[in-house]
Amino acid sequence: MNENVYFKEAKKVTFIGVFINIFLFIIKILFGYIGGSSALIADGIHSFSDLSSDIVVLLGLKLSSKPSDENHKYGHGKYETFANLVLGIFLFFAALEIFYYSFKEIFNIFKGGAFLTPAWFTVIIAALSILFKTYVFLFTKKVGEKFGSELLISNAYHHLSDAVSSFGVLLGIVGSIMLPSFWRFLDPLAALILSIIIFILSFNILKSSFDELVERSIGKEGEEKILKIINSVEGVFNPHNLRTRKIGSYIAIDVHIRVNKELNVTEAHDIASKVEKKLKESFYEKLIINIHIEPLN
Numbered sequence: 001m002n003e004n005v006y007f008k009e010a011k012k013v014t015f016i017g018v019f020i021n022i023f024l025f026i027i028k029i030l031f032g033y034i035g036g037s038s039a040l041i042a043d044g045i046h047s048f049s050d051l052s053s054d055i056v057v058l059l060g061l062k063l064s065s066k067p068s069d070e071n072h073k074y075g076h077g078k079y080e081t082f083a084n085l086v087l088g089i090f091l092f093f094a095a096l097e098i099f100y101y102s103f104k105e106i107f108n109i110f111k112g113g114a115f116l117t118p119a120w121f122t123v124i125i126a127a128l129s130i131l132f133k134t135y136v137f138l139f140t141k142k143v144g145e146k147f148g149s150e151l152l153i154s155n156a157y158h159h160l161s162d163a164v165s166s167f168g169v170l171l172g173i174v175g176s177i178m179l180p181s182f183w184r185f186l187d188p189l190a191a192l193i194l195s196i197i198i199f200i201l202s203f204n205i206l207k208s209s210f211d212e213l214v215e216r217s218i219g220k221e222g223e224e225k226i227l228k229i230i231n232s233v234e235g236v237f238n239p240h241n242l243r244t245r246k247i248g249s250y251i252a253i254d255v256h257i258r259v260n261k262e263l264n265v266t267e268a269h270d271i272a273s274k275v276e277k278k279l280k281e282s283f284y285e286k287l288i289i290n291i292h293i294e295p296l297n
């Protein structure tokens with residue numbers, strides 16, 4: 001898979017997200033204020049955090065697309081990881097803001113403070129948001145999985161969180177409009193529940209990014225798959241000392257293999273090349289592979 005194709009498609013899908021988030025941010029905030037829906041306003045804040053994260057993603061893609069150089073022998077993939085970390089921080093603070101805003105609204109309602117019943121047209125805005133964000137989620141996730149990009153997949157779930165939040169907002173608004181006045185707290189309650197969902201999402205993204213920055217392995221399941229592939233290559237014996245880590249959308253693999261000690265250098269190298277080729281075919285081309293050859297006793 002061509003690296004230039006990855007960055008081209010990644011930027012394309014992210015720019016689509018940028019334009020949709022700008023549109024949704026404006027109409028949610030505008031019609032939220034006009035229509036008296038605190039949940040829709042909170043959802044607009046969430047869309048703004050999506051827009052901010054899209055900008056971080058674009059910056060991360062630009063930096064990580066730079067080729068390896070004298071000071072970055074493994075390339076610039078960690079910029080992508082760092083961008084993912086910043087994205088998680090954006091989500092966390094967006095959730096914090098929504099939680100504070102909605103809790104204050106609920107407290108005000110139960111104190112007997114003034115509140116508005118959301119206007120009917122806020123339902124249409126929430127429904128539009130669900131449609132747009134579901135489309136962007138599916139499109140972004142597809143590209144992220146195609147190229148094995150944690151950054152794009154995380155951003156896709158950021159879009160999904162906006163779609164889920166809009167669904168909660170839709171239920172809250174409908175409940176506030178159709179049910180008796182006591183139930184009007186459903187609108188800010190929907191925003192409060194949304195903030196908790198975003199907190200969980202941000203934690204998962206932050207954990208994933210932190211694990212990558214501290215060089216955590218790709219996990220037992222992935223490493224077992226790697227060893228199975230290596231063992232399937234004829235002439236390879238006892239693969240060991242396997243070490244793996246993520247570098248942005250790359251996987252780095254270091255492994256020792258044993259080959260027949262009667263082989264010459266060229267024959268041993270050919271076996272190592274077959275191992276490398278099979279790994280790239282079984283995973284994807286964005287692998288960094290180092291194979292150490294040892295004689296079989």
